[in-house]
Amino acid sequence: MKNLICSIGSLVFGFMIGTALKYSYESTFFRPYTWNEPPKIINCYGPDFSKLHMIRGINYWILRDHALGSYIHEPGFELCEKDWINGYIMLKKQSALDDNILASTKRYTSLNKIKGAVILYRPQSFSLYLLNEHELGHALGYSHIEREGHVMHPVHVFMGLDFYSH
Numbered sequence: 633m634k635n636l637i638c639s640i641g642s643l644v645f646g647f648m649i650g651t652a653l654k655y656s657y658e659s660t661f662f663r664p665y666t667w668n669e670p671p672k673i674i675n676c677y678g679p680d681f682s683k684l685h686m687i688r689g690i691n692y693w694i695l696r697d698h699a700l701g702s703y704i705h706e707p708g709f710e711l712c713e714k715d716w717i718n719g720y721i722m723l724k725k726q727s728a729l730d731d732n733i734l735a736s737t738k739r740y741t742s743l744n745k746i747k748g749a750v751i752l753y754r755p756q757s758f759s760l761y762l763l764n765e766h767e768l769g770h771a772l773g774y775s776h777i778e779r780e781g782h783v784m785h786p787v788h789v790f791m792g793l794d795f796y797s798h
Contacts, residue, residue, distance in 0.1 A: 634729035657740035664715040665739060665746045665773035671770075673721045681705075681723060681758055689764030693781070696795055698772055716740050721771040726752035734788060735763055737770035746773055762791045769795075 670774040749771035781792030
């Protein structure tokens with residue numbers, strides 16, 4: 633019994649240390665994760681998601697030397713019912729976000745490589761200025777930077793077109 637308690641305690645302690653190291657790593661680097669290959673982007677939000685808004689967001693990152701795969705605006709249903717897909721950035725509608733959150737991005741990683749990402753949008757928030765650029769930045773591996781006018785600023789009203797890492 634004593635060995636079982638020690639084993640469980642060690643497991644919990646190891647998990648807590650690993651989680652702390654991961655969050656420390658993410659908060660220390662502006663771009664803690666990268667993709668092995670250019671990710672494809674798939675619209676699972678629905679037909680009311682504006683193709684023009686996403687193309688503007690994609691072009692923002694292409695102009696900053698990021699390679700992105702194809703954009704699939706009207707995918708088949710079977711792709712969108714998955715939680716996430718290896719090699720894809722999925723755009724999805726989420727109505728259960730906190731009132732102050734317009735969108736959020738979840739990255740699926742292994743070591744320092746991104747395997748897949750899901751951007752959850754509050755209904756109609758995709759049309760807000762720079763929100764797609766910002767969330768694509770997270771999906772590409774970038775963290776927040778608290779510099780007014782920077783696209784990765786955590787507060788929407790303080791975002792701007794600037795993108796520089798220093």
